[in-house]
Amino acid sequence: MNFDYDLFVIGGGSGGVRAARVAAQGGAKVALAEEDRYGGTCVIRGCVPKKLMVFASEYAGMVEDAQSYGWDIQPGGFNWETFRGKLYAELDRLEAVYRNILKNNGVETFDQRAKLADAHTVELADGTRKTAKHVLVATGGRPVKPDLPGAELAITSNDIFHLKKLPESILIIGGGYIASEFAGILNGLGVNTTQYYRGAQILRGFDDEARGLVCEEMCQRGVNVHLGTNILEMRKEGDKIWVKATNGEENLFDQVMFATGRAPNSDGLGLENLGVELGRRGQIVVDDYSQTAVPSIYAIGDVTDRVNLTPVAIREGMAFVETVFNGNPTKPDHELIPTAIFTQPEMGTVGLSEEEARDQEPIEVYATSFKPMQQSFAGRSERVLMKLIVSQENRKVLGCHIVAPGAGEMIQLAGIAVKMGATKEDFDRTVAVHPTMSEELVTMKTPTRTG
Known part of the structure; x- marks a missing residue:
């Protein structure tokens, strides 16, 4: 049978765009439909604008600290409209980048909602039907409100x-x-x-x-x-x-x-009629290769509700292209994913929590909490935490947890060591970078507790 496309992607977020681009670069004929803005949750209403808001919100504290360091700086007021205008301009720029990625790689785009009419047919909102050998659903998720008065x-x-x-x-x-x-x-x-x-x-x-x-x-x-x-x-x-x-x-x-809470965007896609299995929360059920119960239909990212993180959706998209278009069956690796939480203070984590590890095997816990030099000098009493969870049996670092300014940057690098299977002794053998907060990760000598 002749199809209009080798691949039709529904959803223009991080996962869908990456899969479309990589498949097209490999010579596949690809189309993508997106009913809202290109870039998806992460770029348009998630990680990117949120992180810019985190930066904006931290300056008040910086002014106070600067005064403690001898700078004659007076705090002014925060102008939301100024910030919001710049934020919108940045999101517009990023959306244009995503559109251009698709255009420059020869992906045909449709700015409208799409649903499945059958295992190989996508129906657009205007009634147009397109056929594809493979369909990738990458429609993401959305925030939900509880059912209560008001x-x-x-x-x-x-x-x-x-x-x-x-x-x-x-x-x-x-x-x-x-x-x-x-x-x-x-x-x-x-x-x-x-x-x-x-x-x-x-x-x-x-x-x-x-x-x-x-x-x-x-x-x-x-x-x-x-x-x-x-x-x-x-x-x-x-x-x-x-x-x-x-x-x-x-x-x-x-x-x-x-x-x-958030819910997968799986409604109204015509999935149930085709025999695509949905889970209790509406998530699309897929196997290790992101394939649904219908062989021609795959799904990645938050709509599958596996690990709802942007880099994971991208990895799943790459693994899908390897599997389906490059003849190299690839499972996305969901083990030991480092994560940053941009709370204030920031938190970075990889591997098992102390509680999870304790349930699994005998462990040693190395932890230290202290006031970092920069804040301490400025007279602030904030504390940071550096923590390693270690297997008693094989000495591997099972988890690393950091609460500190810049924890996200630190955990990315600690994550490499943990992913490689580093032991506590590997950490100990590494010379400290002094004076830093993160040097504590390689200088903790005695466990604070075992269990």
Whole structure:
């Protein structure tokens, strides 16, 4: 059978664009459909704008520190409109880069929604049908709001970049990394920030000691964190939003933001009719090679809800092209992925938490917490944490956890060592870079505890 394309990609985010580009570079005839902006969650409403907001929010503290170092600098006010204008310009630039990547590699693009009509046919919103030998679904995920009275009054992480003006006060509901990152950002920008999380501690799933320090420091910096707290209902009251919490408190906020979870964008794609299996949360079920139950249809990225990180979606896209177009079956490697959480303080992590490792085998824990030189000199009492989890049996470093300024940059490099299977003795043999925070990773001699 003659197909219009070798590959049709649905979704123009990081994973879809990478797969389309690499397949096209290898000589495949490729098309891609995207109903929204090119670049996807990460570039348009996720990692990139968020990190720029993190940078913006950290300058207030830098001015104070500079004064402590002898600089005659006076803090001014933060102008949200100035920042937002520059942010929009940068996102426009990045979107153009993504469009050009596709264009320059000969990928035909359709700026409209697409769904599957059958195993080899894609139907566009205007009714046009295109056939393809292979279809790759890379439609990503979206934030979801809980079902409670007044939920429509709240915003999500998608909306935060489009606020006309910064609120004076905000309530952020959720305890994951998105909720915790935006709590730090808005607090840093001068917004009176409250965070409710129903669980016992924020950042569930990460190392207990590390997330405990992050929460403690967030509170020290002025974020009003309420643990074990959820909301019951909300309603409009004048210009504000009235919120009733499970702890009996009633408060008024200018804005309320839900960061209580994300859902895969698998609705309305025609998947169920074709026999593509969907999981309980709507995720597309795939095998180790990202193939669905329908052999011609593959899926990568957040819509599969495996490891929802941009670089992982890109890796999955590359592995898909290797498998399907290069005749080299490749499984994306989801083991030992280093991750940064851009809370304030920042956290970097790779491998197992102390709790996970302890459940698995006898371990040694090496940990040190201290005040770093730069902040200490400026009179700030912030603490950082460096932590290694080591197997007693084979001495391998099973996990590394860092809470410190620049933790994301540090964990990328520590991640290489852990991925290579470095032992505690390999770390010990490495000469310290002095004076740095990260030298503690190679100078900790005695375990703080074993188990």
